[in-house]
Amino acid sequence: MLIAVASRDGKEINQHFGHAERFLIYEVEGDEVKLVDEKKVERYCSYDVDHPLRGHLLEAIAAVLAGCRAVVCAQIGQAPQMEMERLGIDVYAADGPVKPALVEIAKVL
Template identity: 85%
Template sequence: MLIAVASKDGREINQHFGHAERFLIYEVEGDDAKLVDEKKVERYCSYDVDHPLRSHILEAIACALAGCRAVVCAQIGQAPQMAMERLGIDAYVADGLIKPTLVEIARVL
């Protein structure tokens, strides 16, 4: 299964969903997680006077993460979490090393 991760350094889950300008895409199978792609996105936490709720950005992020079962980040606000789940992507808050954390999350999905 594919899981997207917000990470500043590519080692740990250490970035807020709204600050991410890229998501690392991992294929998780059994006890292994392999980096298979990187998706660049527009930051959700950016002010737009014409679109204060930024739903268009959330939809664009969901499109970029199409095929992913979940997104994992260090923090996510309630509104973007609900929007991502409504768009078909479960959102999880976690920290620590990416690979072992994704293996654990995949076990409950």
């Protein structure tokens, strides 16, 4: 299964969903975790006064992450979490090393 991760360095889950300008896409099968892609996105926290809820950005992020079963980030606000889940992507807040976290999350998916 594919899981997207918000990470500054590709080693740790250490980035807030709204600050991510890219998501690293990992394929997880059992205990195997492999980086397979990187998807660039426009930051959700853009402070666009014309679009205060920024739903269009969430839809664009969800479209880029199509095919991913979940997204994992250090933090996420309630509104974007609910919208991502409505769009079919499970959201997990976690921290620490990417690979062991993804193995554990994949067990519950």
